[in-house]
Amino acid sequence: MGLDIHYQEEFQNRHIAPNEADTEAMLSVIGVDSIEQLIDETLPENIKLKKPLNLPAAKSETEYLTALKQTSLLNKVFKSFIGQGYYDTVTPGVILRNVFENPGWYTQYTPYQAEIAQGRLQALLNFQTMVIDLTGMEIANASLLDEATAAAEGMFMQYSLRKNMAAKKYFVSISVFPQTIDVLKTRANPYGIELVIGDHQNFQLTEEFFGAIVQYPAGNGELFDYADFAAKLHGLNIKLTVAADILALTLLTPPGEWGADIVVGNTQRFGVPMGFGGPHAAYFATKAEYKRNIPGRIIGVTVDSANNYALRMALQTREQHIRRDKATSNICTAQALLAIMASFYAAYHGPKGLKKIALRTHGLAISLAETLNKLGFKQLNTAYFDTIRFDLGDLVQPIHAACLDNEINLSYQGSLVAISFDETSTFADVKTLAKIFARVKAVAADDVSVVDDVETVVPENLKRITKYLQHPIFNSYHSEHEMLRYIKSLEAKDLSLCQSMIPLGSCTMKLNATAEMIPITWSHFGKIHPFAPADQVLGYYSVFNELNKWLSEITGFAAMSFQPNSGAQGEYTGLMVIRAYHQDRGEAHRNVALIPASAHGTNPASAAMAEMKIVVVKSLGNGNIDVDDLKAKAVQYKDNLACLMVTYPSTHGVFEESIVEICDTIHKNGGQVYMDGANMNAQVGLTSPANIGADVCHLNLHKTFCIPHGGGGPGMGPIGVAAHLVPFLPGHTVVDIAHEKSISAVSSAPWGSASILIISHAYIAMMGSKGLTDAxxxxxxxxxxxxxxxxxxxxxxxxxxxxxxxxxxxxxxxxxxxxxxxxxxxxxxxxxxxxxxxxxxxxxxxxxxxxxxxxxxxxxxxxxxxxxxxxxxxxxxxxxxxxxxxxxxxxxxxxxxxxxxxxxxxxxxxxxxxxxxxxxxxxxxxxxxxxxxxxxHGDRSLICACPPLESYLEEIVP
The missing domain is CATH 3.90.1150.10 (Aspartate Aminotransferase, domain 1)
Incomplete structure (x- = not known):
């Protein structure tokens, strides 16, 4: 007998657990002779695909990782000084290995069952404490998706809280990051909110405004004292959002002390890789009086049945699951895993360590500014934290070229150049940059004297005097051994896929294979800035292009947008694309969304965010959509029908026989069909959204396509669309990814949480057509x-x-x-x-x-x-x-x-x-x-930060 020298282990046999004997036994219990018979009895005949998925042959784990390594090398890891909300950072090894790379942390589910999620809840409470301390606010949530969407949530909260219902204008400082302004435009559009962009120093506000937002430090790096501006706003009953740099707040007066009503930002600087834009945990902090208006999850302190200290998600009735179209937002996914990493980073470094990192970053910026000033380059910022600016005039091109030759990226806007320092910056970088600038001025490198004795340029009135992170949690685990034990002590309190199956309906808690996870920690994916030049990110583009092609084949659609970084955000994006399509056809009046009574709570909440009128379609006794009711309402609203939102298989776990008829009915009455992709794990390879009749569908990559749930996030919710909707897919103001008629951005980064798309790319590549269908x-x-x-x-x-x-x-x-x-x-x-x-x-x-x-x-x-x-x-x-x-x-x-x-x-x-x-x-x-x-108990006495230990006893002892 010859030896099989062509043998290759099939990944699908590692992913799909039941073996042949188990399969036969299960079929016997069900009462069918084969899986094919079971599928025939489950799926309606008229929705089945006629041919297998056209995907490349499945790769083994070794083959895939070898090939992807070569693809990753197409990305050029230049030293990034781009800034603009994204900064290189050092993930401490103890956090990298024991949290980021640990299935005990990344395979957990959202902590709705608090008793078996106490470790994660504590880490998230630490995150809230960190945010409250650094911002000077009274309450914070347990993370949002990114800074721009957090700012958009802030704007909508201000809008909802306004006393003057006629106020429809929102002031946006011209120094807010451009990607944030782009997302604000998207969120403002359906509500008719007018964004007024200007300079806060000389802008005349009126009672027509309900809110304002500024950046701290400003997007151009300048440090402004916003106290007088905040006072003027409050005199007109206008609320203020401040988008603040989390690291800078270790040195600067916190916004809560000079008038902020809401503070938002990104915690990426706290040990989370840039990853070409994500995932990163945003933060949102506000005043305690707004606790029932704050979007997202809040972790709170309560007691258990023995009256002992316990944690849980507080005020859950605020969420879209309960309130549906009346919800304050459609948020369903947080960035829990990344928030946990940031909280451990803060605990590991402590207040002293964080301040040292901030002072060093600040000092390097001053060093370069003063060195270049001696060379004749005038620095434009008078007060700054980490970012300096120059108007280089005709010298911008030679300096740009010289920086590229030295594998350095700066931020360019015409002749203006900004240089932002971060935790990974070194004095050697200052020397290199000084030599590059000197060379353009024809100054010999040996004649460049780099300033190394510097003093802060933060004005006295902006220097932080309030202490922060005083709780023992942030002052006890500074050695690696202590931090390791602390991480493990919390991990042991949480049930994850490491212990048992998590049989959650609609959440698809499947294997997150190690081979899928390994590449996201590679430096050629992790250390890439989302605004890096296109020719430096060809590896990422290769992954995106293949994933776009494969997911389009799986869904039957023409193209995907990877920008939405949660399923609920995918819903919102899909509806905004449908809205833009109707407007482009001169039918802007189409604003009615038909939604079945059984729909997931994010459906009506997303429709409300898109300013659609929600009409509920009845369900029959068997759980199916009442087709007669749907037809009647489609005809009743035919002149204004925008779309139907439908989940398939249904939320009840059934392949409804009438789905094609339902989709046809909507199309005949001028609407589009939005399919919720929550249950896509029952479609792949057997049917598809396009085959059923949908026009747009979001995919929960953190469900069907193996991105881990991460204890409640990260998620990814890309949308696939039919050809007629492709021109409207979201663009981006910084990176040109626009289609012909793109809506503005829905996320901070052009490709959302780009780095974790690799996980889904790996899953599809290693499963192939047969493997995916068998799954x-x-x-x-x-x-x-x-x-x-x-x-x-x-x-x-x-x-x-x-x-x-x-x-x-x-x-x-x-x-x-x-x-x-x-x-x-x-x-x-x-x-x-x-x-x-x-x-x-x-x-x-x-x-x-x-x-x-x-x-x-x-x-x-x-x-x-x-x-x-x-x-x-x-x-x-x-x-x-x-x-x-x-x-x-x-x-x-x-x-x-x-x-x-x-x-x-x-x-x-x-x-x-x-x-x-x-x-x-x-x-x-x-x-x-x-x-x-x-x-x-927790809702009656809400505590959402880590109080001193004696306070626990005061709260808990009756």
Missing amino acids: TKYAILNANYIKARLEKYYPVLYSGANGRCAHEMILDCRSFKAFGIEVTDIAKRLMDYGFHAPTVSFPVSGTLMVEPTESEPKHEMDRFCDAMISIKHEVLAVENGSFNKLDNPLKNAPHTAAVITANDWNHEYTRQVAAFPLKYVAERKFWPSVGRVNDS
């Missing part, structure tokens, strides 16, 4: 296997025409309420079995929505099913009186190690039942670190 089939197989095992114990609410679900199903727990058991009790009890709960009470209150994904093996799904069946027996024990209705394992869940090992045990059930209800639990027990958290 979809196994996602459907695994879901139907769980359905078959559990439907005897829990009613499955909805299924397709042949009794099959798509990739997820809804388990009905509402009947248990009759004897006092809520769905929340089941969610908490699952923690005792070592599992994160499925999606709770969405899309139907009192239910659990379960999605296993293709990456889970049969034995793991069996563990989950065994746990759910055991819990059902516990529920029955409550019903028949075997368990006390108030004192039972469900009501008291989760049970901590401290509770189980306490001297006193006053429950009618045993410790064994509480902690080790099934044999497998004892083999690898995951202990929740706190008992059931008290949400209402």
Whole structure:
């Protein structure tokens, strides 16, 4: 027998968990002979693709990483002095390896189940504390997507809070970063907000304005004293947003001390690689009186069932999940992982270390400014932090050329040149730049005397005197060993995919393969500035072009935009593209969005942000869209119909048979079809949005295409569009990516969170057409296997025409309420079995929505099913009186190690039942670190920063 010298390991066998024997066993339980039969019984015939996806042959992990390494080398890693909101930084090795590269941190889900997310919640509370301290504000959230969208959220919050409802003007300082102004334009447009761009020093404000925004330090580097400007604004009842540099705030008077109402910015400088634009955690801080208006997530302090200190996400009723079109924003994804990195960076360096980094950065800027001044170059900024400017006139071209020869990028605008220093800048860089400028002046390099004895140029009235980061957390972990142990102590409190499956409906918590993750830490991807010249980023362009082609093939669309850096932002972008399309056709009056009653909360919230009128379409008893109601409303609103927003498979986990008819109905009445891509994991390779009839669809790359959830972010939500919508895809004011009729930018960076696109590129390249299609089939197989095992114990609410679900199903727990058991009790009890709960009470209150994904093996799904069946027996024990209705394992869940090992045990059930209800639990027990958290206590007494330890006791002891 010959040896197979052509053998190559297939990545899909690593990604798709069930083996051949497991597959046969699962098919038998479901009651079908093959996966093909199951798929035929699940998908309507009229939406199936007629041919396989046209994608390159799958690469092995080794082949892909070897090829990508060569692609990465097409990027030129020049020394960046571009600034403009993006700066090179040093990620401490202990944070790089133990957080950024650690699946114990990047595979967690959003901390909705607080009891098994205490480590992450603490790290995010640290982030909020850091932001509150540095900005001088009273409350902060646990990160937004980027600085520009944070500024846009600030503008909308100001707009919502205005007392003069006729005020529609918004002042924007001419020194705000251009990418921020671009995003403000996009957000302002639907509401008819007029952006007035000017110089704050001489602009005459009136009561027609509801808000203003300035940059601190200004985008050109100048340090302005905005105190008088803020006072004038407040005299006219106008609120002020300040976009502030987080590192500069270690030296400068915090905006909260001179009149800011809102402070926004980016924490990228705190140890997060530039990554060609992201992902980076933005911050948002404001006054406590606006706590119910602040967008995004707030982490708060509360107590658990034993009255001990605990953390949870506070004020959740503000979110779009609950308030839908009345929400303050459509935010669904944060940048949790990056915020966590920034918070650890602050803890590792502490206030003294951060100040030293800032002083060194500031000093290098002064050194170069004074050195070049001696050479005859007049520096334009009188007061500055890290950025100096020159008008070089005719010398700009030779200096530009000389800098490129030395692999240096500066910021150029005509003859104006700006030079921004950062943590990675050195005195050697100052010498190199001085020699380049001297050479142009024909001064010999040996004659250049670099100034190395400098004094700050920050004016006295702008120097920071307020202390910051005084909490022990920021003053205790400065050695690597201490920081390592602190990181690990928090990681141990969190359940991630490292411990068990996370069976969340609509969230697709699948494998994030190591081979997909490795390249994002390569310097040729991580150290690239988003505004670097095009000829220096050909490696990135290669990845974008291939990914654009592949995702267009998968969706059936003509082109993609990678700019939206969350799924909800993708929704908003898609609707803005549809809006621009209608306006271009002279039909700007089309503003009605039809949205099914079962839609995810971001759908109506996004439509409201696009200033669309929302008309709800009824659902039938089986969960499907009421086609008759949809047709009637499409006809009723045909003159003003803008679009339908629809999720497919449906939010109920069903391939609705009428979807093609639904899309046709919308088109016949002048509308466009927006498809929510949350459930794309049930489509890839079997059908596609375009094949069904959609015109635009966002893709949750952090779901279907393997970017990790990161504990609640990063996300990516690129949109694919049909050919007629391509001209309207978003452009960018700094980097020319515009189409013929592009809307303005929706994110700070041209390609959103560019560096993590590599993960999805890797997934598709290593899976190939067959692998991707098989992944979809196994996602459907695994879901139907769980359905078959559990439907005897829990009613499955909805299924397709042949009794099959798509990739997820809804388990009905509402009947248990009759004897006092809520769905929340089941969610908490699952923690005792070592599992994160499925999606709770969405899309139907009192239910659990379960999605296993293709990456889970049969034995793991069996563990989950065994746990759910055991819990059902516990529920029955409550019903028949075997368990006390108030004192039972469900009501008291989760049970901590401290509770189980306490001297006193006053429950009618045993410790064994509480902690080790099934044999497998004892083999690898995951202990929740706190008992059931008290949400209402935390909302009544909101603490969203790290108070002194004695304050915890004051708050917690009754």
